[in-house]
Amino acid sequence: MSTIPQIPDSAPFSPEQRAWLNGFLAGIFNRAPVAGSQPATLTAQLTPLTILFASQTGTSEALAKQAAKEAGKRGFAPAILDMAEVSAEQLPNHANLLVITSTYGDGEPPDTAKALHTVLREGSHAFAGLRYSVCALGDTNYTLFCQAGKDFDAYFEKHGATRISPRTDCDVDYEAPFNAWLDTTLNALGASSAAPVPVTEASPPSAPVAYDKKNPFPAPVLAIRNLNGPGSAKEVNHVEFDLTGSGLVYEAGDALGVIPQNCPDLVSAIIASLDCDGEEAVPTPVGELPLRTALTVHYELGKPAPALLELLNVTTPVHHVLDALHATATKPAPSAFVATLKKIQPRLYSISSSPKAHPTQVHLTVGAVRYELNGLPRKGVCSTFLAERALAHGTAGIFVHSNKAFRPPADLNAPIIMVGPGTGIAPFRAFLEERAATQAPGKNWLFFGDQKASSDFLYQNELTALQSAGVLTRLDLAFSRDQPEKIYVQTKMLAAADELYAWLEQGAYFYVCGDASRMAKDVDAALHKAIELAGKKSPEEATAYVQSLKTAKRYQRDVY
Structure with a gap:
C-alpha cells in the first residue's frame, strides 16, 4: 500500500488548482514502480478531465471535488470549473467532461449556470470532439425532478457531443447513485488500461472524529x-x-x-393502519429494530415512493404514506412495507x-x-x-x-444589500453579527418583511440595537398586512431605486434569501427594474448589468 501526498488547504492555490495538483500527484503515485523497475517520472501520461459543476447550496461543488480526488487516483488530471467561469465557445477545448448540477425551484438551474444554460438552449454550437456525462441532483418531491441536469444532458447531445455514460438522476439520498455514476463514467473514459493501485491516505494518528452527514x-x-x-x-x-x-x-x-425524527402521532397512525403493534422487527440501515423505532428514526413518511404504491396497489394520487395506507385494504408485512420507504434525510x-x-x-x-x-x-x-x-x-x-457561494464579502469596506423576508432573515442575522465582530466599515442595508409588524418583526430588538450601534446603516421594512394594499420587500426596493443603484455603483454586494419560486423571482424582477429606472438603462442593458454582478459574485442567492 502507498500513501498519496496531498496539497494542504493552506497552500497558496485556488480550489481548482489544488484539485488538479492532487489529481496529478495521485496519478503519479498510482504509477509507482514495482521492485526492480524504473522510477516513476513526471512525464507519466495523465488523461485530462474537466469537472464542470453548478451549485446553489454547495453540494454539487463538494461532489465535484470528490470526483476530482477519485479521478486523480485513476490516472486523470482533473480540473474543476464552476459553470459561471465557462463559455459555450470554450467547451470544445475540454475533451472529457463530467457535468454535476443541481436543480432548484421550478426546475431551474443554479444561478451560476443560468447564463450557460440559456446559451446552450438557444444557440448553435459544435461539440463533436467532446465526450461527456451528466450527474443531476434533485428531489423527487418536486415535479420537475433533476430538470437542470436533464436539460444540460439534452443540450450537449443536441450540439454533437458524445455521451460516454448515461445520465444519473440523484434524489436527496445521492451518495450511492453518485458513486456508481462516477465509477461507471471514469471506467468508460478509460484513462488507463491498468487497474489503479490501492492506496491509503495519511491522517494524523489522533485525528478527531469527523462529524458529517453520515455521522452527525x-x-x-x-x-x-x-x-x-x-x-x-x-x-x-x-x-x-x-x-x-x-x-x-x-x-x-x-x-x-x-437529522429529524418523525412525529409520534404519525408513526402510531401508520402502525395502526398496518394492524401492527410497533414491536415487530424490521430491517433498518443500522440493523433490525422494532417497527416503531424504525419509523420514528430511520424512514421518510412523507411522499410515498412508487415502490410503496405498487406494493399497496394504489393508483389514485396520494400525498403521504399514511394517505396511501388509507387508500387500500392491503396490509403488507412490516418488513415488506419498510423496504419501500426512503431513508430519512x-x-x-x-x-x-x-x-x-x-x-x-x-x-x-x-x-x-x-x-x-x-x-x-x-x-x-x-x-x-x-x-x-x-x-x-x-x-x-x-x-x-458549507456554502461558499453565499458569503459576506472578503472586502470589509464593501457595502452589502440584503433582502430576506420572513425566515430569509436567517443568514443576514449572521452577516450582521459578522460585520459587527470584524468591525467592518462597509455599509449594511437590510430589506425585511413579513405579515404584521406587531407580531412578525423577527429579531426586532437585535436589529434596532444594530441600527443604534451604526452596524445596520439602513433598514427597510415591508409588513404586507398592516395596510389595505399589500407591501412587499420588492415594493420597498423600487421605492428606493435611486439609492439602491447608487450603492451598487459604489461596489455593493446584493444578497437574497428565501423562497425561490415566488419571492426570489419578484426580487430579481425588482432589481432589474430598479437598475432600469435609476440607471436610465434599457431592459437589455439592465439584464447585462445584473449578469455582470453575478459574474463578479456580487449577486448571491440562498433560495429554496
Missing part, C-alpha cells in the same frame, strides 16, 4: 424560543445548539443539516449566527410548517421536531453544510 454530531439543544408575538399566523422559532467538543467549524452563509437550514459572535454555538431560524390536507393535520417533519420535541429530547444530530 449529537448536539445538545440549548434553547428554542418563539420569535412571533401574540396574534401571529406564523410560528418561527430561534434554535440554539451547543458545538462544544464537536470540532465543527462553520462560516456565515453556511447551512446546518439537522437531513433538512438544511441557513445558519443565523456568526461563529465570531457565538464561538461554541450555532443558531437557526426555523418556521414551523403546519397545515391541513384531506381532513388530516399535517406537519413539516424537521420544523415541528425542533418546535415540539427537540428540547425535551435533549440532542439533535447535526452537521455543517
Whole structure:
C-alpha cells in the first residue's frame, strides 16, 4: 500500500488548482514502480478531465471535488470549473467532461449556470470532439425532478457531443447513485488500461472524529424560543445548539443539516393502519429494530415512493404514506412495507449566527410548517421536531453544510444589500453579527418583511440595537398586512431605486434569501427594474448589468 501526498488547504492555490495538483500527484503515485523497475517520472501520461459543476447550496461543488480526488487516483488530471467561469465557445477545448448540477425551484438551474444554460438552449454550437456525462441532483418531491441536469444532458447531445455514460438522476439520498455514476463514467473514459493501485491516505494518528452527514454530531439543544408575538399566523422559532467538543467549524452563509425524527402521532397512525403493534422487527440501515423505532428514526413518511404504491396497489394520487395506507385494504408485512420507504434525510437550514459572535454555538431560524390536507393535520417533519420535541429530547444530530457561494464579502469596506423576508432573515442575522465582530466599515442595508409588524418583526430588538450601534446603516421594512394594499420587500426596493443603484455603483454586494419560486423571482424582477429606472438603462442593458454582478459574485442567492 502507498500513501498519496496531498496539497494542504493552506497552500497558496485556488480550489481548482489544488484539485488538479492532487489529481496529478495521485496519478503519479498510482504509477509507482514495482521492485526492480524504473522510477516513476513526471512525464507519466495523465488523461485530462474537466469537472464542470453548478451549485446553489454547495453540494454539487463538494461532489465535484470528490470526483476530482477519485479521478486523480485513476490516472486523470482533473480540473474543476464552476459553470459561471465557462463559455459555450470554450467547451470544445475540454475533451472529457463530467457535468454535476443541481436543480432548484421550478426546475431551474443554479444561478451560476443560468447564463450557460440559456446559451446552450438557444444557440448553435459544435461539440463533436467532446465526450461527456451528466450527474443531476434533485428531489423527487418536486415535479420537475433533476430538470437542470436533464436539460444540460439534452443540450450537449443536441450540439454533437458524445455521451460516454448515461445520465444519473440523484434524489436527496445521492451518495450511492453518485458513486456508481462516477465509477461507471471514469471506467468508460478509460484513462488507463491498468487497474489503479490501492492506496491509503495519511491522517494524523489522533485525528478527531469527523462529524458529517453520515455521522452527525449529537448536539445538545440549548434553547428554542418563539420569535412571533401574540396574534401571529406564523410560528418561527430561534434554535440554539451547543458545538462544544464537536470540532465543527462553520462560516456565515453556511447551512446546518439537522437529522429529524418523525412525529409520534404519525408513526402510531401508520402502525395502526398496518394492524401492527410497533414491536415487530424490521430491517433498518443500522440493523433490525422494532417497527416503531424504525419509523420514528430511520424512514421518510412523507411522499410515498412508487415502490410503496405498487406494493399497496394504489393508483389514485396520494400525498403521504399514511394517505396511501388509507387508500387500500392491503396490509403488507412490516418488513415488506419498510423496504419501500426512503431513508430519512437531513433538512438544511441557513445558519443565523456568526461563529465570531457565538464561538461554541450555532443558531437557526426555523418556521414551523403546519397545515391541513384531506381532513388530516399535517406537519413539516424537521420544523415541528425542533418546535415540539427537540428540547425535551435533549440532542439533535447535526452537521455543517458549507456554502461558499453565499458569503459576506472578503472586502470589509464593501457595502452589502440584503433582502430576506420572513425566515430569509436567517443568514443576514449572521452577516450582521459578522460585520459587527470584524468591525467592518462597509455599509449594511437590510430589506425585511413579513405579515404584521406587531407580531412578525423577527429579531426586532437585535436589529434596532444594530441600527443604534451604526452596524445596520439602513433598514427597510415591508409588513404586507398592516395596510389595505399589500407591501412587499420588492415594493420597498423600487421605492428606493435611486439609492439602491447608487450603492451598487459604489461596489455593493446584493444578497437574497428565501423562497425561490415566488419571492426570489419578484426580487430579481425588482432589481432589474430598479437598475432600469435609476440607471436610465434599457431592459437589455439592465439584464447585462445584473449578469455582470453575478459574474463578479456580487449577486448571491440562498433560495429554496
